[in-house]
Amino acid sequence: MPELPEVEVVRRGLERWVAGRSVAAVEVLHPRAVRRHPGGGVDFAARLTGQTFDVPRRRGKYLWMPLAERDLSVLGHLGMSGQLLVQPEGAPDERHLRIRIRFADDLGTELRFVDQRTFGGLSLHDSVPGSDEGLPDVIAHIARDPLDPLFDEGAYHLALRARRTTVKRALLDQSLISGVGNIYADESLWRAKLHYERPTASLTRPKSTELLGHVRDVMTAALAVGGTSFDSLYVNVNGESGYFDRSLDAYGREDEPCRRCGTPMRRRPWMNRSSYFCPRCQRAPRASS
DNA sequence: CAAGGCTCCTGATAGC
DNA sequence: TGCTATCAGGAGCCTT
Numbered sequence: 001m002p003e004l005p006e007v008e009v010v011r012r013g014l015e016r017w018v019a020g021r022s023v024a025a026v027e028v029l030h031p032r033a034v035r036r037h038p039g040g041g042v043d044f045a046a047r048l049t050g051q052t053f054d055v056p057r058r059r060g061k062y063l064w065m066p067l068a069e070r071d072l073s074v075l076g077h078l079g080m081s082g083q084l085l086v087q088p089e090g091a092p093d094e095r096h097l098r099i100r101i102r103f104a105d106d107l108g109t110e111l112r113f114v115d116q117r118t119f120g121g122l123s124l125h126d127s128v129p130g131s132d133e134g135l136p137d138v139i140a141h142i143a144r145d146p147l148d149p150l151f152d153e154g155a156y157h158l159a160l161r162a163r164r165t166t167v168k169r170a171l172l173d174q175s176l177i178s179g180v181g182n183i184y185a186d187e188s189l190w191r192a193k194l195h196y197e198r199p200t201a202s203l204t205r206p207k208s209t210e211l212l213g214h215v216r217d218v219m220t221a222a223l224a225v226g227g228t229s230f231d232s233l234y235v236n237v238n239g240e241s242g243y244f245d246r247s248l249d250a251y252g253r254e255d256e257p258c259r260r261c262g263t264p265m266r267r268r269p270w271m272n273r274s275s276y277f278c279p280r281c282q283r284a285p286r287a288s289s
Numbered sequence: 290c291a292a293g294g295c296t297c298c299t300g301a302t303a304g305c
Numbered sequence: 306t307g308c309t310a311t312c313a314g315g316a317g318c319c320t321t
Contacts, residue, residue, distance in 0.1 A: 080314055117298045119315060273314055
């Protein structure tokens with residue numbers, strides 16, 4: 001379940017092991033892995049073959065590699081279970097191998113997209129005209145993420161206040177702020193002592209500034225853990241670590257004591273998933289009319 | 290247009 | 306033992 005830090009680890013792995021290499025052949029082994037590609041699997045393979053990867057970029061949970069001509073990019077999303085692996089040619093196929101990309105060089109490795117639940121995938125898209133980073137047009141609506149130097153904090157606060165929604169929904173809305181998933185949302189809200197159903201319009205500027213700080217802290221800490229492991233194993237271009245290794249304060253801790261006050265943590269069904277929170281530190285908002 | 294709900298998928302696990 | 310139900314969840318798409 002990769003969120004921003006895990007995806008950034010993958011991006012760094014691709015930068016090291018894939019950038020600059022040219023594609024010799026592409027095999028699409030499962031149609032769902034290219035379902036966002038407008039032309040389907042055959043077209044994806046045909047158009048990617050012969051292209052050269054430029055330096056990979058990331059926005060939120062999306063990553064893309066501009067092709068050398070710069071007007072076209074390979075877009076990738078890991079979904080819930082996706083992995084990008086650089087493997088030796090001839091290594092046994094992974095059980096959920098979906099796409100294989102062979103290179104036209106003698107380095108002896110290939111790029112594999114492996115994905116059990118097939119929520120993720122790869123696709124080719126035109127770049128937004130004038131984008132110097134080759135931003136794929138289909139993700140132009142995705143907001144910059146909180147680690148992006150160009151993230152507009154003032155605009156973010158104004159947008160939050162204008163919304164008629166609750167704070168966790170807003171954190172997960174990738175058009176407001178990108179890169180935050182269910183896990184880091186719960187962690188950030190716990191740190192900020194905010195209940196997930198708190199209306200965004202009720203957040204003061206200092207409180208939303210504090211929340212944003214916690215989002216950055218949680219992600220930076222996870223990135224510090226994940227960022228250290230990728231280059232020791234060259235096959236590990238897959239975004240492991242992150243929250244898998246770090247201790248979580250909220251997510252998954254139902255009935256365990258709150259690390260601040262000792263009160264048993266609770267889990268509530270929420271949007272077909274779960275929200276974990278401390279009922280004492282994170283008080284439910286008064287029902288509004 | 291904004292907000293919220295539905296749906297895609299597979300494997301682990303719980304429950305009977 | 307073996308079956309079924311439940312859960313995990315990102316984001317496009319649909320409805321209200």
